[in-house]
Amino acid sequence: MNETPFEKFRKDFIKSEVIFEKGSQGHEMYIVASGRVRLFTEDETGQRVTVAFVEKGRFFGEMALIDYSPRSATAVAEEDTCLIALDRAKFLYLIQQQPAFVFTIMHTLCKQIREANLQLSRFAGKEASS
Numbered sequence: 001m002n003e004t005p006f007e008k009f010r011k012d013f014i015k016s017e018v019i020f021e022k023g024s025q026g027h028e029m030y031i032v033a034s035g036r037v038r039l040f041t042e043d044e045t046g047q048r049v050t051v052a053f054v055e056k057g058r059f060f061g062e063m064a065l066i067d068y069s070p071r072s073a074t075a076v077a078e079e080d081t082c083l084i085a086l087d088r089a090k091f092l093y094l095i096q097q098q099p100a101f102v103f104t105i106m107h108t109l110c111k112q113i114r115e116a117n118l119q120l121s122r123f124a125g126k127e128a129s130s
Contacts, residue, residue, distance in 0.1 A: 009084050013077035022074045026064020028085040032056050035081025039073040053078065062105055065091045 037054040051073050054060045094101045
């Protein structure tokens with residue numbers, strides 16, 4: 001990665017390395033500079049259920065900075081991955097100084113809620129037809 005203003009916030013992870021675990025307290029959000037991250041939870045049988053794959057230019061982990069709740073999924077590097085880590089202070093600074101950043105976060109959260117609603121309605125439809 002070229003030297004950028006964000007270079008000092010860089011964190012590198014090797015393939016299969018855990019970035020954070022479900023239930024842990026979140027103190028940073030991450031922007032993928034290179035590589036790929038898998039977010040997953042486990043079902044009642046212990047099987048991994050992929051929530052999302054996050055690729056270059058996308059971000060994850062922002063919910064913990066917004067609502068102070070524990071992580072809702074585990075994040076693992078799918079390949080060697082470089083992340084830009086933003087703690088709560090940097091996150092709040094960006095929100096205050098870059099209004100477009102707020103809309104990017106809101107757009108992503110809305111998209112995730114819509115996708116979750118669609119999955120729930122599909123699941124509810126399957127339940128009703130059983």
